[in-house]
Amino acid sequence: MADAGMLRFHVPEPEVRPGGTPDFSNVTIAKAGSVPRPEIDVDPRDIRDLAFSIIRVLNRAGEAVGPWAGLLSDDELLEGLRHMMTLRSFDARMQMAQRQGKTSFYMQHLGEEAVSCAFRKALAPGDMNFPTYRQAGLLIADGYPMVTMMNQIYSNEADPLKGRQLPIMYSSKEHGFFSISGNLATQYIQAVGWAMASAISNDSKIAAAWIGDGSTAESDFHSALVFASTYKAPVVLNVVNNQWAISTFQGIARGGSGTFAARGLGFGIPSLRVDGNDYLAVHAVAKWAAERARKNLGPTLVEYVTYRVGAHSSSDDPSAYRPKAESDAWPLGDPIVRLKNHLIQRGVWSDERHTQTEAEILETVIAAQREAERHGTLHAGGKPSARDMFEGVYAEMPPHLRRQRQQAGV
Amino acid sequence: MPRRTMIEAIRDAMDVSMARDERVIVFGEDVGFFGGVFRCTQGLQAKYGKSRCFDAPISESGIVGSAIGMAAYGLKPCVEVQFADYVYPAYDQIVSEAARLRYRSNGDFTCPIVVRMPTGGGIFGGQTHSQSPEALFTHVSGLKVVVPSNPHDAKGLLIAAIEDPDPVIFLEPKRLYNGPFDGHHERPVTPWSKHELGEVADGHYTVPLGKAVIRRPGAAVTVLAYGTMVYVAEAAAEEIGIDAEIIDLRTLLPLDLETIVDSVNRTGRCVIVHEATLTSGFGAELSALVQENCFYHLEAPVVRVAGWDTPYPHAQEWDYFPGPARLGRALVETMEA
Numbered sequence: 001m002a003d004a005g006m007l008r009f010h011v012p013e014p015e016v017r018p019g020g021t022p023d024f025s026n027v028t029i030a031k032a033g034s035v036p037r038p039e040i041d042v043d044p045r046d047i048r049d050l051a052f053s054i055i056r057v058l059n060r061a062g063e064a065v066g067p068w069a070g071l072l073s074d075d076e077l078l079e080g081l082r083h084m085m086t087l088r089s090f091d092a093r094m095q096m097a098q099r100q101g102k103t104s105f106y107m108q109h110l111g112e113e114a115v116s117c118a119f120r121k122a123l124a125p126g127d128m129n130f131p132t133y134r135q136a137g138l139l140i141a142d143g144y145p146m147v148t149m150m151n152q153i154y155s156n157e158a159d160p161l162k163g164r165q166l167p168i169m170y171s172s173k174e175h176g177f178f179s180i181s182g183n184l185a186t187q188y189i190q191a192v193g194w195a196m197a198s199a200i201s202n203d204s205k206i207a208a209a210w211i212g213d214g215s216t217a218e219s220d221f222h223s224a225l226v227f228a229s230t231y232k233a234p235v236v237l238n239v240v241n242n243q244w245a246i247s248t249f250q251g252i253a254r255g256g257s258g259t260f261a262a263r264g265l266g267f268g269i270p271s272l273r274v275d276g277n278d279y280l281a282v283h284a285v286a287k288w289a290a291e292r293a294r295k296n297l298g299p300t301l302v303e304y305v306t307y308r309v310g311a312h313s314s315s316d317d318p319s320a321y322r323p324k325a326e327s328d329a330w331p332l333g334d335p336i337v338r339l340k341n342h343l344i345q346r347g348v349w350s351d352e353r354h355t356q357t358e359a360e361i362l363e364t365v366i367a368a369q370r371e372a373e374r375h376g377t378l379h380a381g382g383k384p385s386a387r388d389m390f391e392g393v394y395a396e397m398p399p400h401l402r403r404q405r406q407q408a409g410v
Numbered sequence: 411m412p413r414r415t416m417i418e419a420i421r422d423a424m425d426v427s428m429a430r431d432e433r434v435i436v437f438g439e440d441v442g443f444f445g446g447v448f449r450c451t452q453g454l455q456a457k458y459g460k461s462r463c464f465d466a467p468i469s470e471s472g473i474v475g476s477a478i479g480m481a482a483y484g485l486k487p488c489v490e491v492q493f494a495d496y497v498y499p500a501y502d503q504i505v506s507e508a509a510r511l512r513y514r515s516n517g518d519f520t521c522p523i524v525v526r527m528p529t530g531g532g533i534f535g536g537q538t539h540s541q542s543p544e545a546l547f548t549h550v551s552g553l554k555v556v557v558p559s560n561p562h563d564a565k566g567l568l569i570a571a572i573e574d575p576d577p578v579i580f581l582e583p584k585r586l587y588n589g590p591f592d593g594h595h596e597r598p599v600t601p602w603s604k605h606e607l608g609e610v611a612d613g614h615y616t617v618p619l620g621k622a623v624i625r626r627p628g629a630a631v632t633v634l635a636y637g638t639m640v641y642v643a644e645a646a647a648e649e650i651g652i653d654a655e656i657i658d659l660r661t662l663l664p665l666d667l668e669t670i671v672d673s674v675n676r677t678g679r680c681v682i683v684h685e686a687t688l689t690s691g692f693g694a695e696l697s698a699l700v701q702e703n704c705f706y707h708l709e710a711p712v713v714r715v716a717g718w719d720t721p722y723p724h725a726q727e728w729d730y731f732p733g734p735a736r737l738g739r740a741l742v743e744t745m746e747a
Contacts, residue, residue, distance in 0.1 A: 130479070161516045171515040178482060179515035183506040189472055190507070193479025193487075200435060200461045200485065207479070219499070223472030230467055392513045393552050395520070395575035398620065398664035 014249035022329035032059035033066020051261035062341035111309030114335035122286035130191035150372035157382030185218030195235035214245020232298035242308035264301030276306030419561035423568035438490030470500035509552030542686035560607035566617030592645035593733035622666035628655035710747035
């Protein structure tokens, strides 16, 4: 064989770093309304191209177009807008509360509000989400009390998790929101197991698994796809591609080719890619996937193409690794602005009403915050008892923990 | 009373549990149609159907992770990891998820799963079919860790584990699957049919988790053992003629400290034996507890006899395995100390 030369090591890099001009010219955006809507019992082999396109409903003029449009009434869309606005307002207040030292940590959803808010409305009561730390819209859109969320964030005396969990690691069985873990991707395979259990029990409930672009590199992503495919589990496998895993651009997890949706094709799982900033598209695709699961047609993988506008967390400064104005250049825009424009275009909304609603929501959030703070914040006021620290490790406290609790003097 | 091997007793435990509670689900690699590489699940799929007992992909994190999801739904999965040596891919799911689910959700979600895995050496299993990883689980709050040493206990403990509301790591010494083994590899093995602990009652019974049992009462020295080492201890005590009290711990977490402390306070001496490697092994915890609780009754230092701090070798099996000769020497030293 001829001399092949020296090997060279390849490390993918994002197109632009701080100081550069944001550039998304490599992101191919399908025209709104251009992607077909297959029947839910479609053979996965016939829709492979959907894993490489982007399903979109709202066009530049704010009109809902194409086969994925027309599923939601005006009232439902107005409710959806309110959910997204509430989540954004909630985020802003909690981010501020973290800066004021009222809690140790917070993570925002800025720019990704449509994904979890619209998805929630495609589920039925009793279905179970296995979320990451960036799907609080599932709770907001299901009417989970903001005060309870804040109590958890503040680790105060009314915290439903007794101060044991890091802020935002919510849990609510009642609201179909599985306990959040700090360990990435673990919940993806658990969601599949939950769905398998529902099928084993001849139930009608389905599960939704959630993961970010970065965490798809974890091995549990792979095991989830294998199990979901093998057992045709009634689960929607969601990948929220917000382009960034802390400082690492999505190309590091993706390997620089294909799409995250395309990962599902190798498992024979129908895989769709959707505009994550398009409330109508997210909802339509979620409904399609949920219906497939519920009709025993098996799992669907959905990649939501979006952008993480905010910092990764309250401990992160994105200006150290990406251009400051990159989010402004993001071609899929802002989910709230886009739904707002659509509702104005439909004649059921206006700039005035939007501004007024924004103010109303802020008042509601502030009122909730006042109520939560009456129960204490991390460093002031009421807090969970130190006795609670020893409870719940086991169903019944074993002797060694009883001894330790005694030693702790609580 | 019928005599059963440990394999048959374990199978019977799952059979009884599946018959009593339709939420009990059994799965793992080769567990379904084939009935398990050790035959522990033979016939269960035929009897209960593929929804209750099925084959899984070769993915330990997938098996345990999906079981956690099933438990969150409300089922009671009893899953198998083919060898304890292969549990590590599932370690994240066991430690970060199963063990903490109740705590972190304040009881909103719970994880009543059992993870069965054949453990231990003495079978020329080499590095990846012989390990005893119990200390990796006893260090994790939220788990229960069980190691039976005979068919009667294996059935009762497994039924108790399946019915327990918390996640249980159930380690089955595969050296004991077909008969007791005292480390005398040069002698033929006695089958369980010739041993009184092979008597396994039909139907439902439990052996409570967290309770040790005294296998041989004695006054000279307390030996803390579990799994295969129980028989090694019996052989060692008999061969050197020491009146040792042998405690079979059965459950390592939660530990039956009362039985241990009571015994050591009577004998004044304590030898701990396990197959697992010495450093940071479970013996270190036992030794510390005995020292803390029995200090004024101790007449000699607490001694640990364990596997060497090396990976489990193949050709050197009997130089590695803590047999009756090595344990016997430790007992003599303790008595002379």
